Amino acid sequence: MIAPMDDIDRIMSVMDAAFPAEFGEAWNRRQVTDALVVGNCRYGLIAPDGSADFGSQTNTAGFFLGRSILDEEELLLFAIAPAHRRQGLGHKLLQRFILEARANGISRIFLEMRRNNPASFLYASHGFQEIGVRPAYYRTPAGTRIDAISQELILSD
Numbered sequence: 001m002i003a004p005m006d007d008i009d010r011i012m013s014v015m016d017a018a019f020p021a022e023f024g025e026a027w028n029r030r031q032v033t034d035a036l037v038v039g040n041c042r043y044g045l046i047a048p049d050g051s052a053d054f055g056s057q058t059n060t061a062g063f064f065l066g067r068s069i070l071d072e073e074e075l076l077l078f079a080i081a082p083a084h085r086r087q088g089l090g091h092k093l094l095q096r097f098i099l100e101a102r103a104n105g106i107s108r109i110f111l112e113m114r115r116n117n118p119a120s121f122l123y124a125s126h127g128f129q130e131i132g133v134r135p136a137y138y139r140t141p142a143g144t145r146i147d148a149i150s151q152e153l154i155l156s157d
């Protein structure tokens with residue numbers, strides 16, 4: 001999926017604000033651009049009013065980035081900018097990601113997140129279930145090790 005430069009700017013504006021620096025989760029512009037050039041990645045954006053249609057809106061509230069292989073898709077990145085949190089936009093964008101995955105013929109969504117990320121409440125409320133733990137998988141710049149939690153959502157017909 002080739003993204004127009006405007007959309008890469010939108011993704012990066014959220015990326016730079018959304019991910020706590022100490023966990024090193026944010027991707028740089030090159031990583032995002034390369035992922036979207038490969039062809040099996042897709043992204044979605046959400047505006048502050050909850051729509052996907054930006055029109056003249058200049059602010060971006062959030063984005064997702066997913067990568068599919070056959071009928072499985074990994075949710076690589078998912079974020080809502082701090083200024084727009086706790087207003088239901090995360091729910092709305094995740095719902096859209098799941099609906100689009102289903103429409104694309106995906107039967108299993110997979111993701112990995114650091115332990116104790118509040119995003120786990122969001123994922124659980126959409127039916128994601130924990131399927132594994134990679135102990136001490138992430139290392140913060142300060143040297144702390146944090147488990148990675150794998151989750152999946154099975155999409156039935």
Ligand SMILES: CC(C)(COP(=O)(O)OP(=O)(O)OC[C@H]1O[C@@H](n2cnc3c(N)ncnc32)[C@H](O)[C@@H]1OP(=O)(O)O)[C@@H](O)C(=O)NCCC(=O)NCCS
Pocket residue numbers: 018019020077078079080081084085086087088089090091092112113114117118119121122125
């Ligand atoms: C996780 C994130 C996407 C949630 O976005 P949001 O727009 O605030 O989410 P919503 O307002 O739709 O809330 C969704 C649910 O998430 C949970 N939640 C979100 N933030 C929370 C927090 N700080 N503490 C506890 N629960 C939280 C709640 O269960 C909430 O549902 P509720 O309001 O009905 O109780 C956002 O906090 C974020 O971008 N975090 C940084 C990036 C990140 O960690 N992404 C996930 C990587 S795997």
